[in-house]
Every structure is written in C-alpha cells, then in structure tokens.
Amino acid sequence: MPVPELTPAYRDAYARINGLAIVGEGLADRHFRKLAKLVPEDGDELWRLAAMEGGHAVDFVGCGRQLAIRPDLPLASRLFAPLHGLFNEALSAADPVGALVIQCLIVESFAVAAYRCYLPVADAHAAPITATVLADEADRG
Numbered sequence: 001m002p003v004p005e006l007t008p009a010y011r012d013a014y015a016r017i018n019g020l021a022i023v024g025e026g027l028a029d030r031h032f033r034k035l036a037k038l039v040p041e042d043g044d045e046l047w048r049l050a051a052m053e054g055g056h057a058v059d060f061v062g063c064g065r066q067l068a069i070r071p072d073l074p075l076a077s078r079l080f081a082p083l084h085g086l087f088n089e090a091l092s093a094a095d096p097v098g099a100l101v102i103q104c105l106i107v108e109s110f111a112v113a114a115y116r117c118y119l120p121v122a123d124a125h126a127a128p129i130t131a132t133v134l135a136d137e138a139d140r141g
C-alpha cells in the first residue's frame, strides 16, 4: 500500500489545503503590516507577527514543492476574499478594534483549527513544519 502522501487523493486534497495555507499566511502577513501602521504603539510586535506569518507562507510553499503539487490559489483567494474585504473596511474606517478582531481572532482561529485537523494526516515532510507553525500561532496568545 502506498504511503498516504503519495496517493492521488492526498495530493489532490493537499493542493487545496496548501493553497489555503499559503494564501492565509500571506494575507496574515499583509494584514499585520497594515495593523502595524494603524496601531504604531504596538508596531514592533505587529511587524514581528507579520514577518512570522510571511515565513509561514514560505514554509508552506516549500511543502507544496516537496510534493510537486500546484496549490489551488484561486480557490483560496476566493474563500478568503470576504474576510479580507471586511478587514479592509475596518482599515478604511480607521477601526483598529475591528481590524484586530478580524485578523487576530477570526483569521487566526481559522488557521489554528485547520492546522489541527490537518496535522494528524499530514505527510512526513509537512507534519513537522505544520506543527511548528501551529506552535508559533499558539505561542503568541
């Protein structure tokens, strides 16, 4: 029996999971950079979080490359578009609380929940990377 990560079903599912991880982490990077400008008194921490999220996106790009899959970025962008739109609305209204709730509560909770579901079935390359990302997300709380 082939190892799970090499089955067509895993690779097909992982293309969508990987797309969501890459787009979600990239979005978090951009959101935290915008938040750093909106809330300059917490800028150091927000810039640090942005850099961390950007690193996660790079790590997940590597996971996709390892399996030679093409991440489904269009699907992920479509799924994240409403949250990104709400974040931009809060930003336009100079509403730091609204923007922080959308990124730090909703987007991050989604990421943690998704990674916790995925981790038990992750392939050997992605599992330790996903575990490290999950620990990073939980550590900031």
Ligand SMILES: [Fe+2]
Residues within 6 Å of the ligand: 025, 028, 052, 053, 056, 111, 133, 137
């Ligand atoms: Fe992250």
